[in-house]
Amino acid sequence: MRIGMLTSGGDAPGLNAVIRGAVLTGETVHGHEFLGFKDGWRGLVENDTMPLGRHEVKGVSKQGGTILGTSRTNPFEGRGGVDRINEVMTENGLDAIIAIGGEGTLAAAKRLTDEGVRIVGVPKTVDNDLDATDYTFGFDTAVGIATEAMDRLRTTGDAHNRCMVAEVMGRHVGWIALHSGMAAGAHAILIPEQRTSLDQLVEWVTSAYDRGRAPLVVVAEGFTLDSMDDPHSERGLDAFGRPRLGGIGEQIAPLIEHRTGIETRATTLGHIQRGGTPSAFDRVLATRLGMAAVRSVNDGHWGQMVALKGTEIVHVPFENALGKLKTVPQDRYDEAALLFG
């Protein structure tokens, strides 16, 4: 068989391990050939390809990013669409596509498979917000980087008796905030799934400070002042009546300082959370997913993605993973909150 492969959406540590796992087993064990499409769906729509064999994947599983490149191109826009994709697949003699990506990628893949294109998926989201899989690769690396950064922030907070605010990734869900905050011993964790009042936050911060600790507040980027129930801030304005600027970390730090009188500093971890060498956990998970994707192709599991359940790799129809975010459940947040303050 000839298999096309693409990575789409934001990058995540482990993408290259998926690619390598698939190519090595596909080529060596099953005699498949692979073709890489550059920059996600763009490469497929524009027939922009690169060779993808044993040589290309040599040593890549420990590299961040993706050797195939990625983009947020929608395969149905512009000159794209099912006909064009079938045309490119035929032109390249391809039997199937392995698409590695998040919610958007899998939704597009579902629409394509519904129209007969043979696609299997590999789920990718650093935020870990995809349903039907216990964890996605990249998440563990991001949590590790964020935790190490917070370990550093704490020592400087302690030296100056400051409150440190760390803004981490998580546009819609708070998994990275929850795990890194718990690992780093945060005194408060703010996530999009949970409304938290400013009074509550102030109480946690003050309680830690009063015990002689430098408070550490972890906030997911998707948390907003609107979900803080802060009577003093209007929609779109901060508590001082100014337009909100910067990320939520930058917005919330002056509020804490204003209310508690404790010097407060914000750090936005940003892009460093999603790049660089993947953790061993993510490399193993990603390699196994890549290998399983080839088995899916062998077995004709079109319209399905590979996923982690406990310690096993399983197959899940695209639709089971789509349509609803995997949010932090109430009991997991409540468990973490027992350690706040």
Add this chain to the structure above:
Amino acid sequence: MRIGMLTSGGDAPGLNAVIRGAVLTGETVHGHEFLGFKDGWRGLVENDTMPLGRHEVKGVSKQGGTILGTSRTNPFEGRGGVDRINEVMTENGLDAIIAIGGEGTLAAAKRLTDEGVRIVGVPKTVDNDLDATDYTFGFDTAVGIATEAMDRLRTTGDAHNRCMVAEVMGRHVGWIALHSGMAAGAHAILIPEQRTSLDQLVEWVTSAYDRGRAPLVVVAEGFTLDSMDDPHSERGLDAFGRPRLGGIGEQIAPLIEHRTGIETRATTLGHIQRGGTPSAFDRVLATRLGMAAVRSVNDGHWGQMVALKGTEIVHVPFENALGKLKTVPQDRYDEAALLFG
């Protein structure tokens, strides 16, 4: 309630996070008091205690080792036994014990609970060889350290066209070898669960070398030459008829060099795999286990340990975890072996 706590057996990254998780929730949420026993069962038998409150667990979740100390003392030996333990518990006004340890610790705990002592357990094994839990804390850290070491070994192997042998922990099971080897892209992984012939190993090494790679062989410390079916080595002797010296890595390196002609070097990772800052994954797991242990005490789940199933913390009777090692299943080894050579 007053709760005694001890850590027993070899240390594992995450022990302090368990202790902190238990003490913080127990003290703050439920109003329990804690007492630490020093050096495992020894402290309990000898009534050697230390204070264990919020102050003592401050900032410890990111520290390796155990603030309580540990030892391999058996609570039934010497002046130990049920009566003595009941006596010490009464003397200290203790309602229950949280015992953190591996197979041996949990077996002793079971025997004690069978005789009426109120104990809940927290499973600990860096080797990840305990049944009835998906992962144990410390394992992820060990795999991460081993993987990083192998990343280093590979570059020096590449520079010199050498075969590098890395011996990792795993007396009875090959989990650390399997995960770190897969993460590092090993060309062969040797584990106690799998007989592997020297011919097979030589084939993997040679195949990698012939493709221009510096072969990486990962071997668990519990793998033996006897399980290699090497016709040239007698029981207890190496292939050159000499008494076997050093670990299996040191033994196997000259065999590889002798058979393949490829310069081969062994490195034994040893104690660095079990010390130091725990990974974020292990800190979260350990913290949750410590918190759950307190819930177990609250609910009177004597004779049970807390365990990880998927992403949930569950309760498991001691007997379910005892008596059989969690070995690497055949399909997991076969999956990894597809990438060898």
Add this chain to the structure above:
Amino acid sequence: MRIGMLTSGGDAPGLNAVIRGAVLTGETVHGHEFLGFKDGWRGLVENDTMPLGRHEVKGVSKQGGTILGTSRTNPFEGRGGVDRINEVMTENGLDAIIAIGGEGTLAAAKRLTDEGVRIVGVPKTVDNDLDATDYTFGFDTAVGIATEAMDRLRTTGDAHNRCMVAEVMGRHVGWIALHSGMAAGAHAILIPEQRTSLDQLVEWVTSAYDRGRAPLVVVAEGFTLDSMDDPHSERGLDAFGRPRLGGIGEQIAPLIEHRTGIETRATTLGHIQRGGTPSAFDRVLATRLGMAAVRSVNDGHWGQMVALKGTEIVHVPFENALGKLKTVPQDRYDEAALLFG
């Protein structure tokens, strides 16, 4: 002798190693006693002290921050001044003070020694901007953290064909930017000491991009648009005529994107650069400086600081270190610039 000790100004990785080096040699070898002042000069002025002996410095050399706390208090302000300081020293029976701090701290120390207070200094600046010493502790750690972050940024930049801007510490000088940028293979480094036109920056970025690289731009926080000679931006406004917001990294990213058409993202590393475990280099340097400070006290080198010259620790009068910043010399920048673009 009885010696008081304080750390003042921003924290730096290695402060605790200085303290430990001084206390261990002072106590064990020379029989001195130490007293810690809390939060820099504030503790001295307010006679806020803590015990400081072998026990307190146990294991601290690998911890970031400072066990003494720090602040930016000026010893001459408020109720401070020479008389008050002499009073506190007398009250505590102190023979001398070891003051660890940067430009401001050493300037205050000089003024005090000029009036007869017996002080020796240990230079501290993460930015490495102090004259009369080759390196200051904390700098190597900061460069290491920044370099690792940039290694991560590069992989995500590569995956998306983006230009990545990394803003690092360096209010007045560009040492951290120069070293981390060179280590990470940056395509442009912007430092306060060097005017650089936007045209030049655009040329470097475009040149790298055209060779298929994701451009990496490193900018010291003290670099300003005003030193860019950008005809389109007025003093205090950005190139789009808006008030400048955020750090220089955030300001410059849209300019690059606007001029080159290359998607550009900024990351501000911020406080993570100055916290956490010091590098081995910084621990050795800091330990040696702490030990040398005690020798200085023994020898009565009042008004002098210890410093690194080549591989030797030397003594330098305060005035030699004050009054002029150690900036990046032209030839070092030119050397680095050969690799730009």
Add this chain to the structure above:
Amino acid sequence: MRIGMLTSGGDAPGLNAVIRGAVLTGETVHGHEFLGFKDGWRGLVENDTMPLGRHEVKGVSKQGGTILGTSRTNPFEGRGGVDRINEVMTENGLDAIIAIGGEGTLAAAKRLTDEGVRIVGVPKTVDNDLDATDYTFGFDTAVGIATEAMDRLRTTGDAHNRCMVAEVMGRHVGWIALHSGMAAGAHAILIPEQRTSLDQLVEWVTSAYDRGRAPLVVVAEGFTLDSMDDPHSERGLDAFGRPRLGGIGEQIAPLIEHRTGIETRATTLGHIQRGGTPSAFDRVLATRLGMAAVRSVNDGHWGQMVALKGTEIVHVPFENALGKLKTVPQDRYDEAALLFG
């Protein structure tokens, strides 16, 4: 000009940064062309070459090992010699050679330049034992890795009340042991330059143990029992009259345990100290040395190597660096020893 380049002897983190620094400046700034010789002098003698341009050095400065490969081949043995080397240089149209290597490489380079071959050298030794340069690249990385490993060993030593022995690199000199031991807070450091009696070692270990610490002993691989003045061990035999096996760490651990009664474990760090990602310090140093080597070629500094003095790169005749090891001076050891016990 056309310049040949080779790396010889053991690998060291930073080799690739030297190569990249030289190629980028040589090619871009001066219009030189480069040719790589594979596996050190072997490639030169056997005319085994590889292309070496901007493309080949892309992103390599953060990779351990050497893209050119290395070996311990002597250029005067076998079919080698001056005539052969001149022949190969002529055949490839080469004007000069940049040879990167240690004592042996530079000695060979000196002999060749004495006979008219145009060579400039770049010093390389992880052990930092080369005279006429303050530091060599690779040393800082090795010290960092060893220090991190010791940080880990300490926590497991503390948990078990054990004495931990760490054997580090250093065949002839103790620089790595001195720096990593000082950084990790070792209670004893044993180096080849210093005879140390077993009684003295036992005193240090016992003193630390009696204060409640888990003793950490750091020993350079080149230290021997013969330099211990142990009356109980004969030349070539250990204290128990057995032939000495394993490294010095393995030999010394049972002696300590036997004499002190403290459970003692040895770890040999081995090859992990010389592989993998170089530290930022080493990348900067190596890059600068590579760039300076090209300036040396431009200026015709044949028979000289580039070297670090303070913060400057200087040129030094080969003979100044040869013939005498840079050992740890007595005052540096005495300084460190103040912290022992």
